[in-house]
Structure formats: C-alpha cells, structure tokens
Amino acid sequence: MQVTRTGSQGLAAAAIAEATYFDALITAEGDFNPFESRAWDTLRRRFVEFVAPRGELRILDVGCGTGESRQLYIDHAADYVGIDLASQALGIAREKFPGDTWMCCDAREVPFADEAFDVVAYSSVLHHIPDFQKALVEGFRILRPGGYAFAFDPNLLHPAMALFRYPKSPLYSAHGVSPNEAPLMPRRLRSAFNDAGFVGLRQRAQSDLAYRQVAPVVLNACLGVYNFADHWFERVGLGRWFGTFVITSGRKPL
16 A cells, blocks of 8 residues: 655644654664563553454554554454654555555644544654644544544653653753653643543553663663563552553544
8 A cells, every 4th residue: 555645735843843853763773663562562452441442443543653553453443544744654664564554644634534433543642743632633523423532642740751751851851852742741631632522531651661772772771670660660550640651542422
C-alpha cells in the first residue's frame, strides 16, 4: 500500500518541526522503537482492558511511526490505518506491513469521513501536539457512535518525566526530545477528552514499561537499573498514579 501525504500545505509550524525531527531521526537510526517487547505487551493488555474490543474493528492508529504500535491493535482490526507526520517512518512501516494503509497527515485534520472508525488510538502522540484538543475533536468526529478513543502519553507526575523531560524543570534535557514534546498531566488529558465530547472516561498511570534505549546515550549505562526500579514502582502500587505513562480512554455517546 502506497504511503500518501494529505494536507501538507496546511501543516502548522509545530507539526512541520515534529515531522522534520522524526524524519531526521529515522534517517539516522533506521527505525524507532523505544520499548522492550514486554512493555508493548503491557500496553496491549491495557488497550484490551480499556476498550474491550469485540469482533473485528476499523482502527485508526494516530502517531503510528514505523509501525511498532500496530502490534497493540492488529489482533482486533478488520481494517488498520496508520497515520503519522514523518514520511520516513511511514516508509519503513509500509515495507514491514505492506497490506495495511499508511498515510502522512496531521492528526488535527484527517482526510476521513464522519463516523468512519470504531477505534481511534493515539499512540504516544498527543504530548507532541501543543493543541492536542483539536486532534481529540477530530477523532470524535470520525468515530462511530459507541466507538472508543484510546491514548497513552508520558506522565508529568512521574518523577523522571517531571525532572528531565518537562521543559520548565531546571534539570530538563533536550537530548532525544522532539521540538514540541512534553509530558502531560493526567487531569489535563481527562479534561481534554471530556471537552471533546467523550463519556465513560477511564484513566490510570502505568510503570514497568521497559525502555530499549534512551537519550543521551550515556544514560543507557544505567538503563537496566532504571527499568528494574520502574518495575518495582508498579509492583508496590505507585505506578497506578505516578507511572511513566498515563493511559486514557473515552467513548463517543450512542
């Protein structure tokens, strides 16, 4: 399936900056997969828990990147569509999964009809969009009544995210961070889902999402220790509120 680009002239400067950053990253690294397999397994279980998918669904994966997030949803998809701003990432996704549909477009203005999808999944992407409320409103539009939105994003309540990935922190490091990337407060996500029209909101934080690598590279020497500590953060119950990522879902009213 050919990768297509839509609405490129309408991309705001923030979207162009994100696309440029990830295109350069993919060109340099050849792929983008931040998580260990067991982290993807955990996110897959949370998707099933939060969405309770029944039957084969039409699923839109927003922020699909090189196709790694596809594994969270594909078991429940009759029709899977991945969209992203980074054309280089989409090219790799198309090579790996040529039977699926991959499109280059802005999450805030997608080229799909009203009520076209059963699930709209935001795969660690809302925290890259300064005005992500518009992406949720667009997702609400293209969901059928009763359909679900599902999202996972870095949690500002997690100590490492607050200290090293929040731009206002004195210890903030821009290494490995895209131009508009910032962790999000859970309550801000809940408010945005609610304002977009979603009901039946569910949310929890999640730790024990082991990373394969981080930036700057020097920190990878300590990554095993971090992953071990984050595993126990979840085991003792703190991950439920202060986990690395926050998972949010909501349903479009019938």
